[in-house]
Amino acid sequence: MSTHSPRQGSGPASVTVTGLAYAWPDGTGVFDGLQAAFGPGRTGLIGVNGSGKSTLLQLIAGDLAPAEGTVRVTGEVGHLPQNVTLGTALRVDEALGIAATRAALHAIEAGDVREENFTVVGDDWDVEERALALLGELGLGDVGLDRTIGEVSGGESVLLRLAALLLRRPDVLLLDEPTNNLDLYARRRLYAAVEAWPGVLVVVSHDRELLDRVDRIADLRDGGITWYGGAFSAYEEALAAEQDAAERMVRVAETDLKKQKRELADAQVKLARRRRYGQKMYDTKREPKVVMGARKRAAQVSAGKHRILHEGRLAEARDRLDEAVEAVRDDDEIRVDLPRTSVPPGRTVLTLRELRLAHGARVEGEFELRGPERVALVGRNGAGKTTLLRTIAGSLAAAGGEATAHVPLRFLPQRLDVLDEEVSVVENVARFAPRATDNQVRAGLARFLFKGARADQPAGTLSGGERFRATLAALLLADPAPQLLLLDEPTNSLDMASVRQLTSALESYEGALIVAGHDLPFLRSLGITRWLLLDGTLRDTPAP
Structure with a gap:
């Protein structure tokens, strides 16, 4: 027997999970007898990809039903899933869930005193003021309530979904990777909202700066939770x-x-x-x-x-x-030897000349990248960072000017869509290195933790972390070896072990590197030598 019981009883908000069992549609077990309790305060829920973090949030929110056990919630639940998109035609007030209340308020102000208008408004007479104030706190003061979602950036739409939850004032707030695709400015707004949250908050994240703002860490591993007091830094020490x-x-x-x-x-x-x-x-x-x-x-x-x-x-x-x-945990690290990626210090790797991007940003004059520089590309959501990387990689035409790579390059896109879903990991990597023997490909893959039968898995069956490692292997083991590597938000949706694996792999990479991202701890761990800001134009900027 399984139950999900929201708003049980009275008193402080809480979540209690008892004897929880759940399996994915293919029959793979996720939980079997899980026990957990989340009380007031901020909890960071961490674990490797595939451990069931998002599934647990969905079970708490009532979006999934457990096979056995109970989920009891005291208070109202607000859930921000990882991958929910809003219709581009939706107005901002509709996305915030206040369109009907606003319409009733405006009708009353215009002299329409029908009872149904007062019923819709209830006690929420200041909803517009609260909505605008909240948008201002989240850095969305310029986003009017009558604009459509199609007029805002991806990062702004994430903050709008969060604003919709905050306006509801739920007792229990569940956030699943909320900083994915947020720029540095939007992240800081979200950090402030998390720090100010008064009720129960459970956040799934790989963002170290966010996790250093929680009160406790819940480590989900092998179907059970181990608790650690303090923020993520204290967890790492423990x-x-x-x-x-x-x-x-x-x-x-x-x-x-x-x-x-x-x-x-x-x-x-x-x-x-x-x-x-x-x-x-x-x-x-x-x-x-x-x-x-x-x-x-x-x-x-x-x-x-x-x-x-x-x-x-x-x-x-x-x-x-x-x-x-x-x-003893077996979070293996990738250790590879990539001497063929080496670039001499004085060699010109990339030239951008009077470049005009498809969506308006530009590079004025001439920009050069020399030697094995490690460049962090930062800027607000919608500034054109992905467009710039795709233009350099040759997958998107420039609106004007030139982008010339003088060495072999590879591009790791956000969507990790460079693999053929139907063929094995070995066959995928072999496509990028056609002159390599099967033994050479398998030896290279072993260093990316694909050993034996794991290397023969179809790409379509890989977990998120495995897909990332396979894609990285295909790019770094490619022939010719890439001497310029372009990475677009590489840590999005990666667990902590996968982020460490990426960092260790890039330590062995001797070529030039351009990384677009907002994950500052990760960027700093790469030994960045130059920071570039794309904000209408491309220019050097001090390290954040």
């Missing part, structure tokens, strides 16, 4: 201490296992000697037959007990080792 202790336990357990193996071997040698001695006594008939028979039976019983004792100790040592190994 986890590092746990992993150090777990690795020490592995070493202790390995030493104990070796000891038990030695003791069992020593015991078997001693018992073999006793058997030989008893047989010798029997053969020489130095004692009466009855005495020797009794001695032999006693020795056999003793030997059996001894063997069982040592074999039991050995089994216990193996169990302790297995338990210790299980406690």
